[in-house]
Amino acid sequence: MARPLKSREALEAIFRPKSVAVIGASSSPEKWGFKIFKNIIDAGFQGPLYPINPRGGEILGFRCYPSVKEVEGAIDLGVIVIPAKLAPEAIRDLGEKGIKAAIDITGRFSEVGPEGEALQRRLVEEAERYGVSVIGPNCQGVNNPYHGFCASWPLLKERGHIAILSQSGTVGAALMDWAAQERLGVSAFVSMGNRADVDEADLIAYLNTDEHTKAIALYLEGVKDAPKFLEAVKGLKKPLIVLKPGRTEAGRRAAESHTKSLAGKDEVYRGVFKQFHIHRAETLEELYDFAKALAYLNRPKGKKILIVTSSGGSGVIATDQAAEEGLDVAPLPQTLAEQLRSFLPSHFIVGNPLDLTGDATAELYRQVAEAAAPHYDTIVLLFGDPIEGASEVVSKDRGDLVIFL
Amino acid sequence: MARPLKSREALEAIFRPKSVAVIGASSSPEKWGFKIFKNIIDAGFQGPLYPINPRGGEILGFRCYPSVKEVEGAIDLGVIVIPAKLAPEAIRDLGEKGIKAAIDITGRFSEVGPEGEALQRRLVEEAERYGVSVIGPNCQGVNNPYHGFCASWPLLKERGHIAILSQSGTVGAALMDWAAQERLGVSAFVSMGNRADVDEADLIAYLNTDEHTKAIALYLEGVKDAPKFLEAVKGLKKPLIVLKPGRTEAGRRAAESHTKSLAGKDEVYRGVFKQFHIHRAETLEELYDFAKALAYLNRPKGKKILIVTSSGGSGVIATDQAAEEGLDVAPLPQTLAEQLRSFLPSHFIVGNPLDLTGDATAELYRQVAEAAAPHYDTIVLLFGDPIEGASEVVSKDRGDLVIFL
Numbered sequence: 001m002a003r004p005l006k007s008r009e010a011l012e013a014i015f016r017p018k019s020v021a022v023i024g025a026s027s028s029p030e031k032w033g034f035k036i037f038k039n040i041i042d043a044g045f046q047g048p049l050y051p052i053n054p055r056g057g058e059i060l061g062f063r064c065y066p067s068v069k070e071v072e073g074a075i076d077l078g079v080i081v082i083p084a085k086l087a088p089e090a091i092r093d094l095g096e097k098g099i100k101a102a103i104d105i106t107g108r109f110s111e112v113g114p115e116g117e118a119l120q121r122r123l124v125e126e127a128e129r130y131g132v133s134v135i136g137p138n139c140q141g142v143n144n145p146y147h148g149f150c151a152s153w154p155l156l157k158e159r160g161h162i163a164i165l166s167q168s169g170t171v172g173a174a175l176m177d178w179a180a181q182e183r184l185g186v187s188a189f190v191s192m193g194n195r196a197d198v199d200e201a202d203l204i205a206y207l208n209t210d211e212h213t214k215a216i217a218l219y220l221e222g223v224k225d226a227p228k229f230l231e232a233v234k235g236l237k238k239p240l241i242v243l244k245p246g247r248t249e250a251g252r253r254a255a256e257s258h259t260k261s262l263a264g265k266d267e268v269y270r271g272v273f274k275q276f277h278i279h280r281a282e283t284l285e286e287l288y289d290f291a292k293a294l295a296y297l298n299r300p301k302g303k304k305i306l307i308v309t310s311s312g313g314s315g316v317i318a319t320d321q322a323a324e325e326g327l328d329v330a331p332l333p334q335t336l337a338e339q340l341r342s343f344l345p346s347h348f349i350v351g352n353p354l355d356l357t358g359d360a361t362a363e364l365y366r367q368v369a370e371a372a373a374p375h376y377d378t379i380v381l382l383f384g385d386p387i388e389g390a391s392e393v394v395s396k397d398r399g400d401l402v403i404f405l
Numbered sequence: 406m407a408r409p410l411k412s413r414e415a416l417e418a419i420f421r422p423k424s425v426a427v428i429g430a431s432s433s434p435e436k437w438g439f440k441i442f443k444n445i446i447d448a449g450f451q452g453p454l455y456p457i458n459p460r461g462g463e464i465l466g467f468r469c470y471p472s473v474k475e476v477e478g479a480i481d482l483g484v485i486v487i488p489a490k491l492a493p494e495a496i497r498d499l500g501e502k503g504i505k506a507a508i509d510i511t512g513r514f515s516e517v518g519p520e521g522e523a524l525q526r527r528l529v530e531e532a533e534r535y536g537v538s539v540i541g542p543n544c545q546g547v548n549n550p551y552h553g554f555c556a557s558w559p560l561l562k563e564r565g566h567i568a569i570l571s572q573s574g575t576v577g578a579a580l581m582d583w584a585a586q587e588r589l590g591v592s593a594f595v596s597m598g599n600r601a602d603v604d605e606a607d608l609i610a611y612l613n614t615d616e617h618t619k620a621i622a623l624y625l626e627g628v629k630d631a632p633k634f635l636e637a638v639k640g641l642k643k644p645l646i647v648l649k650p651g652r653t654e655a656g657r658r659a660a661e662s663h664t665k666s667l668a669g670k671d672e673v674y675r676g677v678f679k680q681f682h683i684h685r686a687e688t689l690e691e692l693y694d695f696a697k698a699l700a701y702l703n704r705p706k707g708k709k710i711l712i713v714t715s716s717g718g719s720g721v722i723a724t725d726q727a728a729e730e731g732l733d734v735a736p737l738p739q740t741l742a743e744q745l746r747s748f749l750p751s752h753f754i755v756g757n758p759l760d761l762t763g764d765a766t767a768e769l770y771r772q773v774a775e776a777a778a779p780h781y782d783t784i785v786l787l788f789g790d791p792i793e794g795a796s797e798v799v800s801k802d803r804g805d806l807v808i809f810l
Contacts, residue, residue: 112752168718170789221721250734251725254758258717312663313573316626320656329655347517353659384575
């Protein structure tokens with residue numbers, strides 16, 4: 001029985017809740033129940049926020065409720081940070097209160113053996129009975145900086161255009177750290193955890209219509225539900241980049257042990273990725289870089305590439321790399337060569353790569369890039385030693401690729 | 406006529422000069438003649454240092470001489486920072502003074518066309534007439550932190566075990582920047598420039614007997630003198646790692662244009678590298694990483710590798726990568742599995758990769774690594790989220806590989 005993709009509405013309360021309850025919120029700073037609650041506040045969440053803890057009292061100035069049922073107002077989303085054995089009942093409470101969405105951060109479910117598997121089955125039963133959509137369990141939560149909503153860590157508030165979906169919390173967090181370091185931000189982050197309910201297919205379909213997402217970066221150890229996944233990628237309009245280990249037999253076994261699901265033969269994945277134009281990354285760095293390029297750069301119209309450098313050696317390395325990737329490091333057309341010779345110092349060798357040598361100035365780079373733009377699809381500007389004003393000569397519209405050594 | 410490798414003595418004055426003259430030293434802080442002179446001082450050079458400048462006066466407290474011939478004491482090495490057209494005469498002056506070594510930083514020789522080529526020929530003629538060994542011209546100089554001698558930039562004083570040789574100044578400087586950032590240091594740095602006289606073969610042979618060098622990282626666009634190069638690598642006892650672009654036709658053409666020499670067919674290089682156990686890097690990052698590993702880590706005795714992680718996802722990625730590199734991510738031997746189960750929490754899955762989960766402590770890592778050491782050649786310790794005391798459990802003697810996410 002193929003499960004249908006979740007509707008946009010079902011996931012809306014997870015990404016854009018109007019009001020949130022944190023089940024297991026805590027006033028002890030070392031507990032996740034405190035850290036998550038604080039991150040939601042610090043991210044700037046604007047709606048009503050309810051800490052749920054039977055001990056009562058206050059947390060960070062918010063009055064605690066003993067149960068979601070005691071809250072008078074409506075609640076869109078429950079974030080669950082209580083021990084696994086209490087989670088199924090928490091889902092039931094949400095359901096009885098009419099809450100249709102939950103994020104379960106807590107671990108010790110299917111990933112720890114038979115007892116955890118039984119707990120996870122009970123959690124799913126409650127979720128299905130009440131129609132609650134659940135992220136997790138055993139996950140690192142959800143962050144939507146466009147909604148000021150971070151039920152996750154690390155806290156990242158910068159708004160960007162890459163959506164990060166990860167089957168591993170730490171792998172996702174590593175990507176988030178890079179996005180934070182580069183001040184690039186994200187459009188959304190979801191640590192999917194055990195995917196007891198909501199899976200990568202649901203999220204891909206949702207983000208496909210998200211206005212802020214321009215590329216989806218996915219760390220995936222194995223597809224949860226193949227027909228659903230195919231349904232999601234069939235309609236995909238945005239670039240999807242996947243890091244999927246299991247290229248080797250040892251990797252496949254490790255993935256299956258980690259996710260307690262079939263990782264599947266790599267040939268099958270290769271075929272699907274190719275058919276649906278899914279970009280495959282081989283390393284975490286590639287996953288990040290490919291997503292960044294696809295989200296932020298214009299797609300070049302063709303393969304012709306000009307390499308402009310202040311370092312001859314770097315130009316040679318870049319040429320080799322570009323040619324290996326199938327790009328065309330094409331000789332300068334006669335007209336362009338003549339034009340360049342008219343303003344470049346006479347001792348320069350006019351070619352591709354074009355070595356502006358240590359005498360390079362930002363103005364020289366600008367002149368060269370403008371002259372070359374009609375002749376090339378991509379212009380690589382390689383800056384060796386620091387050059388004053390270098391970043392100002394870069395034009396996104398021209399499709400410049402920039403490398404600072 | 407095959408040229409012989411330079412003797413150790415001929416190069417000793419370049420790496421360990423007792424006294425140095427800087428021809429073209431300047432008191433203008435924006436000039437290379439100032440920057441180089443200052444770096445020699447700041448690196449802590451202990452011997453007599455003579456700025457040579459016909460204008461006289463003082464530079465940074467050192468009395469200027471109008472010519473090396475006016476210096477009364479003996480000089481081991483001349484560092485040349487004057488325009489190309491004056492360089493051949495400078496070499497002649499060195500020769501007449503009995504100085505047997507020079508580093509010519511200045512450019513505009515063979516790399517800029519026929520006029521520069523003629524100048525370079527004259528420079529070589531003077532060097533050969535007087536038996537002066539010359540590094541460069543058109544180079545970024547030499548640094549030997551063990552001698553407190555940096556006639557180069559960036560200034561790096563940290564003493565390490567990687568020797569960096571580069572045909573490109575900027576590529577070499579990029580490697581130096583990494584070595585500085587990581588506080589790893591180098592045993593020597595040589596920017597070889599146009600290699601009019603001293604070439605990579607001479608330097609490899611010299612560094613092969615240098616007590617501080619444990620690995621040689623070489624950026625090479627084309628071998629200068631094939632028989633000499635083969636002579637040098639034939640007797641090599643230390644790991645040599647080479648980044649050699651020209652794997653593609655476009656890259657080969659770019660290399661030949663840059664170095665004004667035959668880059669040669671890549672098949673020939675592949676054959677030579679294989680025969681003489683030279684490690685080939687495909688990127689600058691690999692050149693640095695391979696050199697670092699070969700200089701600082703014990704060589705594992707075999708291919709058996711255990712991956713210990715606090716992040717399941719990272720463990721899966723590492724397993725896939727290790728298997729792809731031909732390593733054996735071998736299952737735990739029965740005795741080890743039992744030993745681990747005796748102290749690991751019962752909900753842990755005992756396997757390889759071994760996922761210590763978010764509950765991992767430094768102590769757990771230590772216990773696991775010690776128990777596993779007799780069974781594996783390499784133990785990878787993967788730290789996901791920061792773990793207090795993590796770095797203390799790492800043992801170089803055990804051959805641990807450590808990755809902080």
